[in-house]
Amino acid sequence: MQALERILYAEDEPDIQQIASLALEVVGGFSLKICESGLVALAEIEAFKPQLLLFDVMMPDMDGPTALEKIREMEAYRDTPAVFMTAKVQPNEVQRYLDMGAVDVIAKPFDPMTLASQIQTIWERIEG
Amino acid sequence: MGGNGGKPDIQVALAALKKGFAKKIPDKVEEIHQDWVRLKSLPEDPDAFQLLHMHSHTLAGTAATYGFDEVGKLAREIEITVQDTLTEDRAAWIDAALDHVDTLLEKLHSVVQGGLEHEQPMEQRPAESFSPGTNGEAWGRLIYLVDDDLDFLTTMKMQIQAFGYDVKAFIDLDGFSEALKDQSPAVVIMDVMFGDHPNAGIEHIKQINAGREQPLNTIFVTGSQDVLTRLDAVRANGLAYFPKPVLVDHLIDELDRLTHKIEEEPFRVVIVDDSQEQSAFAALTLRQAGMETREANDPLQLLNVLAEFPPDLILMDIYMPDCSGLELSKVIRQMEAYVSIPIVFLSAEHDLKKQQGAMRIGGDDFLSKPVDPWFLVSAVTSRAQRGRMIRRLAETDGLTGLLNHTKSKERLEAELARAKREKTPLSFAMLDIDHFKHVNDTHGHPAGDRVLKSLANLFKQRLRQYDTVGRYGGEEFVVIFPNTDKATAKQIMDQLRVSFNAISHFSEGESFCCQFSCGIAAFPDVDNGTILNDEADRALYVAKEGGRNRVVVAGE
Numbered sequence: 001m002q003a004l005e006r007i008l009y010a011e012d013e014p015d016i017q018q019i020a021s022l023a024l025e026v027v028g029g030f031s032l033k034i035c036e037s038g039l040v041a042l043a044e045i046e047a048f049k050p051q052l053l054l055f056d057v058m059m060p061d062m063d064g065p066t067a068l069e070k071i072r073e074m075e076a077y078r079d080t081p082a083v084f085m086t087a088k089v090q091p092n093e094v095q096r097y098l099d100m101g102a103v104d105v106i107a108k109p110f111d112p113m114t115l116a117s118q119i120q121t122i123w124e125r126i127e128g
Numbered sequence: 129m130g131g132n133g134g135k136p137d138i139q140v141a142l143a144a145l146k147k148g149f150a151k152k153i154p155d156k157v158e159e160i161h162q163d164w165v166r167l168k169s170l171p172e173d174p175d176a177f178q179l180l181h182m183h184s185h186t187l188a189g190t191a192a193t194y195g196f197d198e199v200g201k202l203a204r205e206i207e208i209t210v211q212d213t214l215t216e217d218r219a220a221w222i223d224a225a226l227d228h229v230d231t232l233l234e235k236l237h238s239v240v241q242g243g244l245e246h247e248q249p250m251e252q253r254p255a256e257s258f259s260p261g262t263n264g265e266a267w268g269r270l271i272y273l274v275d276d277d278l279d280f281l282t283t284m285k286m287q288i289q290a291f292g293y294d295v296k297a298f299i300d301l302d303g304f305s306e307a308l309k310d311q312s313p314a315v316v317i318m319d320v321m322f323g324d325h326p327n328a329g330i331e332h333i334k335q336i337n338a339g340r341e342q343p344l345n346t347i348f349v350t351g352s353q354d355v356l357t358r359l360d361a362v363r364a365n366g367l368a369y370f371p372k373p374v375l376v377d378h379l380i381d382e383l384d385r386l387t388h389k390i391e392e393e394p395f396r397v398v399i400v401d402d403s404q405e406q407s408a409f410a411a412l413t414l415r416q417a418g419m420e421t422r423e424a425n426d427p428l429q430l431l432n433v434l435a436e437f438p439p440d441l442i443l444m445d446i447y448m449p450d451c452s453g454l455e456l457s458k459v460i461r462q463m464e465a466y467v468s469i470p471i472v473f474l475s476a477e478h479d480l481k482k483q484q485g486a487m488r489i490g491g492d493d494f495l496s497k498p499v500d501p502w503f504l505v506s507a508v509t510s511r512a513q514r515g516r517m518i519r520r521l522a523e524t525d526g527l528t529g530l531l532n533h534t535k536s537k538e539r540l541e542a543e544l545a546r547a548k549r550e551k552t553p554l555s556f557a558m559l560d561i562d563h564f565k566h567v568n569d570t571h572g573h574p575a576g577d578r579v580l581k582s583l584a585n586l587f588k589q590r591l592r593q594y595d596t597v598g599r600y601g602g603e604e605f606v607v608i609f610p611n612t613d614k615a616t617a618k619q620i621m622d623q624l625r626v627s628f629n630a631i632s633h634f635s636e637g638e639s640f641c642c643q644f645s646c647g648i649a650a651f652p653d654v655d656n657g658t659i660l661n662d663e664a665d666r667a668l669y670v671a672k673e674g675g676r677n678r679v680v681v682a683g684e
């Protein structure tokens with residue numbers, strides 16, 4: 001199994017970016033590319049070549065689901081695992097994200113001390 | 129997972145982030161409030177609706193992530209209320225939701241005004257599994273004392289109580305464990321050895337801490353001095369380690385330190401870097417961690433910046449066009465006022481030899497660019513903290529923690545200069561404990577020291593933050609009252625005098641009380657520091673002559 005190293009992370013709120021960066025870069029040791037919207041994620045994806053996409057659902061400019069849709073049109077990222085983060089975790093909503101091709105949904109607020117291991121578990125589940 | 133983060137660094141960074149975020153909450157709440165005000169006046173404005181929705185949504189998410197659950201919950205409720213009605217008739221909705229949103233906003237404001245204190249910091253979220261002790265409120269002055277030596281238990285209990293602590297003594301570990309289920313103390317003082325078990329106390333604490341989210345604040349006391357036991361104590365999260373016989377004063381200092389969690393002033397950092405982007409990045413990172421920063425992009429301007437903004441730490445790029453960081457640090461180290469400020473070099477330099485050169489000149493640390501923001505915060509925090517501690521040792525009196533004679537006089541001059549500049553009054557009080565020699569002779573010097581400390585503690589607790597208390601020496605103390613006329617100063621000192629009279633001091637089972645006499649002089653009556661000092665001294669003499677236990681204002 002390939003180790004997970006590069007995560008493309010889209011989130012518009014600077015305060016959440018900070019704490020997620022602590023949770024994923026410092027605690028998790030992942031290499032993280034933070035994008036402040038889905039549009040920016042689209043622009044950055046080629047240069048960063050992420051192994052996993054971690055998207056907030058609600059963002060200005062372009063929201064997470066729309067960004068994922070666009071990314072799926074790119075040959076190289078058709079199968080890149082995507083995880084959504086959202087405060088709304090109604091079962092039907094989760095199903096909607098999964099139908100869109102997300103591999104999992106992480107509830108906000110997340111625990112900064114365990115977010116990395118949550119991601120790692122998801123990665124092991126889909127890669128292993 | 130690749131790499132790993134040192135856990136303590138993470139906790140430091142997390143706490144710093146949280147603190148930085150807490151500061152922003154009032155503004156964010158105000159923003160939502162303004163959105164709501166605007167919406168009420170412009171019900172048909174779609175932007176007003178959007179803004180209120182967006183801002184409450186954002187605050188709900190961020191506050192919850194940072195562990196401010198109450199703020200998060202209230203913001204979320206506002207968000208939901210707004211969301212429910214995005215498509216309906218807005219004016220009607222506003223009427224219907226008026227009371228609800230107003231109440232929510234009011235609650236938000238009151239949580240913020242309450243200093244967010246009863247909000248649970250995220251590092252203290254209760255463990256998911258039930259753990260004894262986490263449910264009981266830790267009480268500020270409650271101390272649990274655990275030792276199988278009855279003599280030690282009774283004498284220590286009495287002595288610690290004399291300093292205003294509430295002490296519960298336990299002669300065995302089981303009784304202690306039982307009590308923990310009801311209430312967590314502020315500090316546990318734990319003997320290391322119980323019966324034949326050389327480390328039973330440490331093992332017991334380890335076991336308890338394993339089931340707790342937050343380890344107990346524990347001080348270990350022991351007859352043994354070996355390093356392995358000390359190490360073991362540290363591993364059990366022991367915060368201090370006292371060999372027996374325990375020096376009570378040191379123990380009280382430690383208890384005071386652990387229980388008086390006075391909010392520290394934010395660290396002040398000056399960043400010297402010729403590149404504006406580089407310094408802005410460092411400044412941003414540190415500011416987000418709750419520190420105050422100034423940037424000096426022209427190294428030659430550094431001394432001006434330092435004079436205006438005396439920092440706790442200097443963060444300096446090592447390669448700059450006009451002069452190198454090494455040269456600049458030599459200059460700083462030659463100036464007495466800045467000799468103890470930690471200097472941390474920041475540079476793309478990987479050459480170990482050059483780093484050593486930098487250290488020799490007086491750099492305290494060397495960080496290689498690009499520096500990880502979290503590492504920067506934790507490196508700066510630990511150096512700045514140590515720098516402050518060293519400065520405190522040099523400027524304060526070891527027994528009472530008050531400013532020493534030299535520093536008190538310096539402070540008087542500085543405050544007087546400010547009073548003149550701002551045309552505000554200033555009062556200066558000098559006081560002396562009555563018959564202190566008698567206390568020492570009758571009750572012994574340790575008892576005398578406790579009297580001095582209790583006076584210092586009383587003053588620290590009761591005076592305003594911008595008043596200065598100093599110990600001139602022996603039993604003589606001074607207080608500087610900025611922006612206070614002599615009548616007010618007299619009133620305050622009289623109240624303190626009465627409070628001090630009421631304190632019982634203990635020595636070998638006997639209790640006694642002390643009093644003090646005080647003289648006050650004030651600006652603008654006197655406009656010179658030395659004369660202010662002399663006048664207060666003279667008034668103090670008059671108070672002593674007049675029968676002691678009184679406050680006298682110079683010239684009255």
